[in-house]
Amino acid sequence: MMKYHTVLAVLIVIALVIVVGSGFDAREDVFLGSFRESGNGEAVTVEVGVASSMGYVRSASEKQEGDGLYVKFYSAFGGHNGTLGARDSFELSTPADCREIYFYCENGHEDGYNLVLRREDASSDWERVEP
DSSP states (O other): OHHHHHHHHHHHHHHHHHHHHGGGSEESOEEEEEEEEOTTSSEEEEEEEESSSSOOEEEEEEEEETTEEEEEEEEOBSSTTOOBTOOOEEEEEOOTTOOEEEEEOTTOOTTSEEEEEEEOTTTOOEEEOOO
16 A cells, blocks of 8 residues: 555646646747837837747846847746646847847757847838848
């Protein structure tokens, strides 16, 4: 009986690690679907998708360095194809000195990020950068 409880406890712990732990994995296959600017220009809302057939995006982290905003996306909870907390729309803060937005990608440059949006100098409008 004791052996049964131990095996059951180990299986539950493994299942929890898989379900919860996957939500902390950075997604390297996120692409920009569409985007829209806020009225005051201080934010851009991006709609994203994943290139692989499995998985969803849960959250994004942003860091600004110089005139670039670097965005890393994270998997949803629930295992490899989990949908707990999944969403595809994210609002990114874009202060006036932010000129470029980069996404973390598996085929990114040496720092792992690819340029996806650039602010046009003349109009201050955002435009998609094709790979």
